[in-house]
Amino acid sequence: MKHYTSINDIENIQSWIQEAKALKRNPLNYKDLGKNKTLGLLFFNSSLRTRLSTQKAALNLGMDPIVMNVSGDAWGIEFGDGTIMNGNTAEHIKEAAAVVSQYCDIIAVRAFPTLTDKEKDESEHVLKSFVKYASVPIVNMESATGHPLQALTDAITISENAKKERPKVVLSWAPHIKALPHAVANSFVQAMQKMDVDFVVTHPEGYNLNPDIIGNSTVNYNQEEAFKDADFVYVKNWSNYNDYGKVLNTDPNWMITKEKLGNAKFMHCLPVRRNLIVEDAVLDGENSLVIEQANNRTYAAQLVLKKILEDLK
Amino acid sequence: MKHYTSINDIENIQSWIQEAKALKRNPLNYKDLGKNKTLGLLFFNSSLRTRLSTQKAALNLGMDPIVMNVSGDAWGIEFGDGTIMNGNTAEHIKEAAAVVSQYCDIIAVRAFPTLTDKEKDESEHVLKSFVKYASVPIVNMESATGHPLQALTDAITISENAKKERPKVVLSWAPHIKALPHAVANSFVQAMQKMDVDFVVTHPEGYNLNPDIIGNSTVNYNQEEAFKDADFVYVKNWSNYNDYGKVLNTDPNWMITKEKLGNAKFMHCLPVRRNLIVEDAVLDGENSLVIEQANNRTYAAQLVLKKILEDLK
Amino acid sequence: MKHYTSINDIENIQSWIQEAKALKRNPLNYKDLGKNKTLGLLFFNSSLRTRLSTQKAALNLGMDPIVMNVSGDAWGIEFGDGTIMNGNTAEHIKEAAAVVSQYCDIIAVRAFPTLTDKEKDESEHVLKSFVKYASVPIVNMESATGHPLQALTDAITISENAKKERPKVVLSWAPHIKALPHAVANSFVQAMQKMDVDFVVTHPEGYNLNPDIIGNSTVNYNQEEAFKDADFVYVKNWSNYNDYGKVLNTDPNWMITKEKLGNAKFMHCLPVRRNLIVEDAVLDGENSLVIEQANNRTYAAQLVLKKILEDLK
Numbered sequence: 001m002k003h004y005t006s007i008n009d010i011e012n013i014q015s016w017i018q019e020a021k022a023l024k025r026n027p028l029n030y031k032d033l034g035k036n037k038t039l040g041l042l043f044f045n046s047s048l049r050t051r052l053s054t055q056k057a058a059l060n061l062g063m064d065p066i067v068m069n070v071s072g073d074a075w076g077i078e079f080g081d082g083t084i085m086n087g088n089t090a091e092h093i094k095e096a097a098a099v100v101s102q103y104c105d106i107i108a109v110r111a112f113p114t115l116t117d118k119e120k121d122e123s124e125h126v127l128k129s130f131v132k133y134a135s136v137p138i139v140n141m142e143s144a145t146g147h148p149l150q151a152l153t154d155a156i157t158i159s160e161n162a163k164k165e166r167p168k169v170v171l172s173w174a175p176h177i178k179a180l181p182h183a184v185a186n187s188f189v190q191a192m193q194k195m196d197v198d199f200v201v202t203h204p205e206g207y208n209l210n211p212d213i214i215g216n217s218t219v220n221y222n223q224e225e226a227f228k229d230a231d232f233v234y235v236k237n238w239s240n241y242n243d244y245g246k247v248l249n250t251d252p253n254w255m256i257t258k259e260k261l262g263n264a265k266f267m268h269c270l271p272v273r274r275n276l277i278v279e280d281a282v283l284d285g286e287n288s289l290v291i292e293q294a295n296n297r298t299y300a301a302q303l304v305l306k307k308i309l310e311d312l313k
Numbered sequence: 314m315k316h317y318t319s320i321n322d323i324e325n326i327q328s329w330i331q332e333a334k335a336l337k338r339n340p341l342n343y344k345d346l347g348k349n350k351t352l353g354l355l356f357f358n359s360s361l362r363t364r365l366s367t368q369k370a371a372l373n374l375g376m377d378p379i380v381m382n383v384s385g386d387a388w389g390i391e392f393g394d395g396t397i398m399n400g401n402t403a404e405h406i407k408e409a410a411a412v413v414s415q416y417c418d419i420i421a422v423r424a425f426p427t428l429t430d431k432e433k434d435e436s437e438h439v440l441k442s443f444v445k446y447a448s449v450p451i452v453n454m455e456s457a458t459g460h461p462l463q464a465l466t467d468a469i470t471i472s473e474n475a476k477k478e479r480p481k482v483v484l485s486w487a488p489h490i491k492a493l494p495h496a497v498a499n500s501f502v503q504a505m506q507k508m509d510v511d512f513v514v515t516h517p518e519g520y521n522l523n524p525d526i527i528g529n530s531t532v533n534y535n536q537e538e539a540f541k542d543a544d545f546v547y548v549k550n551w552s553n554y555n556d557y558g559k560v561l562n563t564d565p566n567w568m569i570t571k572e573k574l575g576n577a578k579f580m581h582c583l584p585v586r587r588n589l590i591v592e593d594a595v596l597d598g599e600n601s602l603v604i605e606q607a608n609n610r611t612y613a614a615q616l617v618l619k620k621i622l623e624d625l626k
Numbered sequence: 627m628k629h630y631t632s633i634n635d636i637e638n639i640q641s642w643i644q645e646a647k648a649l650k651r652n653p654l655n656y657k658d659l660g661k662n663k664t665l666g667l668l669f670f671n672s673s674l675r676t677r678l679s680t681q682k683a684a685l686n687l688g689m690d691p692i693v694m695n696v697s698g699d700a701w702g703i704e705f706g707d708g709t710i711m712n713g714n715t716a717e718h719i720k721e722a723a724a725v726v727s728q729y730c731d732i733i734a735v736r737a738f739p740t741l742t743d744k745e746k747d748e749s750e751h752v753l754k755s756f757v758k759y760a761s762v763p764i765v766n767m768e769s770a771t772g773h774p775l776q777a778l779t780d781a782i783t784i785s786e787n788a789k790k791e792r793p794k795v796v797l798s799w800a801p802h803i804k805a806l807p808h809a810v811a812n813s814f815v816q817a818m819q820k821m822d823v824d825f826v827v828t829h830p831e832g833y834n835l836n837p838d839i840i841g842n843s844t845v846n847y848n849q850e851e852a853f854k855d856a857d858f859v860y861v862k863n864w865s866n867y868n869d870y871g872k873v874l875n876t877d878p879n880w881m882i883t884k885e886k887l888g889n890a891k892f893m894h895c896l897p898v899r900r901n902l903i904v905e906d907a908v909l910d911g912e913n914s915l916v917i918e919q920a921n922n923r924t925y926a927a928q929l930v931l932k933k934i935l936e937d938l939k
Contacts, residue, residue, distance in 0.1 A: 028349055036654055038682060048387040048409065052379060052416040056351060059377050064685050066678060072385065072698065074674040075897065084901040086803050091897030094909065095916065096674065099896060102921040103678040177399050270412060271388065271404030275397040283407070290408065295415040341662055361700040361722065365692060365729040369664060372690050382699065490712050583725060584701065584717030588710040596720065603721065608728040 001307040003131055005124075005140045007148040007190040016152065016303060017159045023306070024299045027060045033309050034063030040104030041067045041141070044111040044126065049270060049297055050141045050149065054108055057301035061309065066104065079125050093126075097133035106137050106308055113144035113181050115245030121145060122210075137308045139301075142183055145210075150269050151187035152300040155195060157293045158232055161265055166196055167231035170264070172223060173203035174277040175250045176237035184269045185236045186213050193217060202226035204249050209241055223254060230264040232289075235278060258282050265289050314620040316444055318437075318453045320461040320503040329465065329616060330472045336619070337612045340373045346622050347376030353417030354380045354454070357424040357439065362583060362610050363454045363462065367421055370614035374622065379417065392438050406439075410446035419450050419621055426457035426494050428558030434458060435523075450621045452614075455496055458523075463582050464500035465613040468508060470606045471545055474578055479509055480544035483577070485536060486516035487590040488563045489550035497582045498549045499526050506530060515539035517562050522554055536567060543577040545602075548591060571595050578602050627933040629757055631750075631766045633774040633816040642778065642929060643785045649932070650782075650925045653686045659935050660689030666730030667693045667767070670703075670737040670752065675896060675923050676767045676775065680734055683927035687935065692730065705751050719752075723759035732763050732934055739770035739807050741871030747771060748836075763934045765927075768809055771836075776895050777813035778926040781821060783919045784858055787891055792822055793857035796890070798849060799829035800903040801876045802863035810895045811862045812839050819843060828852035830875050835867055849880060856890040858915075861904060884908050891915050 001009065010016050023029070039058040041051065051067070058065040070077060077096050078089035085092065100107055111126035121144040130138045140148055158169060169192055171185060186209060192199040193215065200218045201209070202225075208214065220226040227233060235256050240246045256266065258281040266278070266288045274280055282288060314322065323329050336342070352371040356364065364380070371378040383390060390409050391402035398405065413420055424439035434457040443451045453461055471482060482505055484498060499522060505512040506528065513531045514522070515538075521527065533539040540546060548569050553559045569579065571594040579591070579601045587593055595601060627635065636642050649655070665684040669677065677693065684691040696703060703722050704715035711718065726733055737752035747770040756764045766774055784795060795818055797811060812835060818825040819841065826844045827835070828851075834840065846852040853859060861882050866872045882892065884907040892904070892914045900906055908914060 031349075036657075036685075038685065040678065043386075046387050048381070048404070049412055051381065051386060052353065052413060055379050056416040059349075059351065066681050068674070068677065069386065073669075073677060073695065074672050078900070082901070082906060085899035086902050090899065091674070092900050092909075094900075095896055095898065095920075098917045099675055099920040100678060102917065103682040103924060270408055272408065273398035273403065274391070274405050274407075275395070276399050280395060283405075291411045291415065294408075294412040298416060344662075356699075359700050361694070361717070362725055364694065364699060365666065365726060368692050369729040372662075372664065385698065583721055585721065586711035586716065587704070587718050587720075588708070589712050593708060596718075604724045604728065607721075607725040611729060 001311055003138045004148060004304045004308065005127055005131060005138060006146050007151045007187050009148070010152065010194070013155055013191065013194040017156050020156045020299045020303045021160070023302050027299070027302065030306055031060070031062045033306060034058065034061035037105040037309065038064045038066055038103065039305065040100050040107045041065060042100065042107060042109045043069045044071065047110055047141070049294055050110060053297035054141060054301045056298045057305055060302050061305055063305070079129055093129040094133045097130050098135060101135040104136060105312060106139060106305065107134055108139040108141045110141040111143055115179050115181065115239060118244040139304060144181070145183055146187045147183040148187050149297065149300050149304065150184055151191035153293055153296045154188055154234065154267065155191045156296045156300060157267065157289055158195070158197070161289060162231065164231065166198055168198040168229055169232045169234065170226050170230045171201045171234045171236065172226065172256065173207055173254060174235045174237050174256055175252060175254050176273065176277060177247070177250060179239035179245050179247050180237050182209055182238045182241060185209055185238050188234060189213055189217060200226045204251065204254065206242060207240060207249060209238065224260070227260055227262070227264065232267055233261055233264045234267040236269065237277060255279065256282055258285060261287060263287070267293055270294060314624055316451045317461060317617045317621065318440055318444060318451060319459050320464045320500050322461070323465065323507070326468055326504065326507040330469050333469045333612045333616045334473070336615050340612070340615065343619055344373070344375045346619060347371065347374035350418040350622065351377045351379055351416065352618065353413050353420045354378060355413065355420060355422045356382050357384065360423055360454070362607055363423060366610035367454060367614045369611045370618055373615050374618055376618065392442055406442040407446045410443050411448060414448040417449060418625060419452060419618065420447055421452040421454045423454040424456055428492050428494065428552060431557040452617055457494070458496055459500045460496040461500050462610065462613050462617065463497055464504035466606055466609045467501055467547065467580065468504045469609045469613060470580065470602055471508070471510070474602060475544065477544065479511055481511040481542055482545045482547065483539050483543045484514045484547045484549065485539065485569065486520055486567060487548045487550050487569055488565060488567050489586065489590060490560070490563060492552035492558050492560050493550050495522055495551045495554060498522055498551050501547060502526055502530060513539045517564065517567065519555065520553060520562060522551065540573055540575070540577065545580055546574055546577045547580040549582065550590060568592065569595055571598060574600060576600070580606055583607060627937055629764045630774060630930045630934065631753055631757060631764060632772050633777045633813050635774070636778065636820070639781055639817065639820040643782050646782045646925045646929045647786070649928050653925070653928065656932055657686070657688045659932060660684065660687035663731040663935065664690045664692055664729065665931065666726050666733045667691060668726065668733060668735045669695050670697065673736055673767070675920055676736060679923035680767060680927045682924045683931055686928050687931055689931065705755055719755040720759045723756050724761060727761040730762060731938060732765060732931065733760055734765040734767045736767040737769055741805050741807065741865060744870040765930060770807070771809055772813045773809040774813050775923065775926050775930065776810055777817035779919055779922045780814055780860065780893065781817045782922045782926060783893065783915055784821070784823070787915060788857065790857065792824055794824040794855055795858045795860065796852050796856045797827045797860045797862065798852065798882065799833055799880060800861045800863050800882055801878060801880050802899065802903060803873070803876060805865035805871050805873050806863050808835055808864045808867060811835055811864050814860060815839055815843060826852045830877065830880065832868060833866060833875060835864065853886055853888070853890065858893055859887055859890045860893040862895065863903060881905065882908055884911060887913060889913070893919055896920060
């Protein structure tokens with residue numbers, strides 16, 4: 001594999017899931033594969049799970065991780081073509097990406113959306129600029145519109161915990177006070193579309209995700225109906241997509257409760273705001289998979305790095 | 314050993330000191346013990362010595378250290394039970410600690426006190442939350458009320474430099490312009506109580522430490538009397554304990570001078586403000602042990618990590 | 627070699643260049659040399675290339691790099707002698723340098739000039755304080771007046787790309803909106819003075835560099851004349867040296883264009899502001915060496931670290 005920028009870079013999700021499970025059983029089996037190779041982790045935004053799990057994944061493969069918070073450790077990066085750089089940005093992505101490629105065998109990048117400029121965000125200009133100007137493989141650690149390491153993690157976790165061949169999986173919107181990206185929801189939808197699951201999305205009217213991503217997936221505005229007989233309830237807030245980046249709904253009735261959840265397993269990418277997105281009883285209860293999801297982030301990242309390392313010349 | 318959160322986790326300080334000295338002689342003797350193990354260093358506050366010495370200790374044991382400045386690299390952590398998280402904190406310690414435990418074999422935490430809420434500080438809610446919600450061992454890199462890595466260091470340093478079997482050790486308060494924690498002083502008191510030393514604490518009236526910690530240790534408000542025949546003078550400022558966290562005294566007469574010190578060895582955990590806490594002549598003189606103390610931080614941390622690694626299943 | 631603080635620490639630049647080229651061909655040939663040795667990288671200022679390339683160099687030699695952003699990760703450092711430290715600085719360089727020396731076998735430091743206090747900057751008080759108070763070798767990762775890792779890189783790059791025995795090398799000032807240091811230009815001048823090249827410096831009148839550094843090197847205020855038959859054009863902005871640290875000239879006519887450059891190779895230390903310092907057509911054209919320069923940063927740093935490691939007792 002060259003880059004891992006989208007869940008669509010996965011050809012056969014079932015075989016990836018099996019490979020990830022094998023890595024999880026023997027995480028140090030490929031300790032020599034990444035020897036003398038560096039992974040550059042570039043953060044334009046905050047990170048906890050991704051920061052730690054991707055480093056752990058690299059270490060499991062014998063790689064040397066080098067972490068950099070782009071704005072805190074260096075300076076503003078310019079992405080515009082032809083810009084006269086007399087403002088706040090000190091280095092163009094053309095140089096930055098090419099230069100980091102001199103020191104790192106793989107570059108992993110986190111760059112969140114503006115949530116104010118839909119066109120810019122959907123163009124994935126940061127991630128795509130790295131792909132364009134770097135000379136080494138790029139891994140998406142959450143971009144403007146996708147979080148494919150998380151979605152691979154989620155697919156692994158569902159596969160591990162499924163009690164039936166074709167489980168029912170529900171993606172539910174939940175309320176939040178801040179404007180959050182669509183990336184996790186988008187990639188989760190795309191992952192579920194590749195899996196053999198009965199998939200339903202539920203959210204308030206007017207809170208639809210990008211129709212190009214949703215495609216033929218079922219949407220039900222009635223959360224209670226959507227949750228019926230669910231095996232997995234995956235919860236995530238996102239800001240409005242139509243009135244882009246706005247918080248138009250904070251209806252607490254959409255919060256996930258133990259009662260609503262029933263016997264379904266609860267999933268969330270974390271961080272999660274307790275008693276706003278989901279009540280304590282769910283997270284503290286036996287049906288929560290969130291910590292195991294977090295654990296699986298290591299093996300999703302490790303699988304991606306392994307596949308890239310195997311194809312490095 | 315499971316956790317190292319307090320100097321009271323040391324059963325036999327004499328045997329620990331001997332073990333630390335052996336490590337110092339041969340710091341790479343256990344290079345395989347930590348192989349393929351990660352140490353997560355989580356900093357809620359600034360750090361120089363602890364940051365570097367704990368990493369060095371981990372490297373000496375073959376571990377991979379992963380450093381994270383919690384607020385800068387990630388986001389605010391919520392510690393309250395049952396909180397509706399619609400404020401500034403984005404992740405609950407219940408998730409944060411459990412998640413970091415998925416990537417790190419040992420978690421080391423630095424979290425200073427509020428110095429405004431005595432009850433909260435004395436509850437050690439940050440450190441104890443990590444112990445409660447993490448599934449791996451926790452090491453205290455200075456908490457609200459204790460700094461046991463420093464105190465172990467100090468015990469080692471006194472043992473190395475003692476010229477008689479039962480040296481006289483004085484802990485002296487010194488003036489500072491900012492409100493400082495009681496953690497270093499507290500743990501030092503507790504360490505000295507475990508050692509075979511003649512121990513005296515001196516500070517201005519009204520500046521007593523927590524009486525539960527001081528216990529039967531001798532307190533003398535007269536610094537000159539206290540220093541008489543001292544072999545070691547350990548200096549540290551702390552803010553007022555009774556009128557909690559206030560700076561009620563900055564009397565320069567309490568500053569440590571070469572004259573006051575006499576032949577005693579000078580100790581301080583560092584950082585130290587020159588000519589406020591102690592005059593240049595002391596730090597630049599032959600009786601200062603502060604750099605050797607800093608050196609011993611590595612072996613104190615290494616001993617703690619070694620003991621924890623040996624007990625990891 | 628003990629320290630590497632200035633380009634003058636290089637005895638024979640030709641032999642260094644040959645050694646660096648050999649390292650570039652086989653960067654892992656000395657992987658055991660730095661085993662169980664730590665390199666502390668202390669940043670008082672932002673960094674991208676230096677941060678990553680110096681870590682990469684250390685890893686290539688088997689060292690463990692430990693990175694610290696001094697102000698963000700720790701606190702303000704005091705450099706004044708005899709200061710009563712009742713202000714914003716919390717630790718004196720005497721302690722800081724001696725303490726870091728306990729954990730790191732080599733310390734690399736980046737500390738930019740004030741650009742307001744010429745005398746202080748020219749005294750190199752930060753770098754020299756580390757040399758004075760640390761007990762381990764110091765590497766200059768760009769100080770107030772010099773950037774010798776960059777200059778060594780530049781010498782290697784010119785040697786690699788020279789088509790004739792004595793190429794013509796021009797150092798040209800170019801406009802910038804912010805006050806930039808003289809360090810890169812200074813060290814480049816010093817490196818060229820050691821090389822067998824036809825060297826010319828060009829800048830607007832009144833924008834001379836330190837005459838003590840320029841020495842007998844040719845200066846031509848006419849950029850067009852200076853560029854005639856140039857093989858290498860090295861571009862760098864610097865703020866005014868006489869009216870110290872001021873930006874008195876932003877004349878866009880000094881910007882580097884493809885037309886001006888002709889067949890000469892373009893060099894710049896990066897980061898570079900596009901269409902302010904140099905037009906896109908140059909950086910995107912075939913004559914730009916900037917990415918290869920960045921690549922060579924690794925081998926310059928690795929050579930310096932190797933020479934220091936070989937002389938460590």
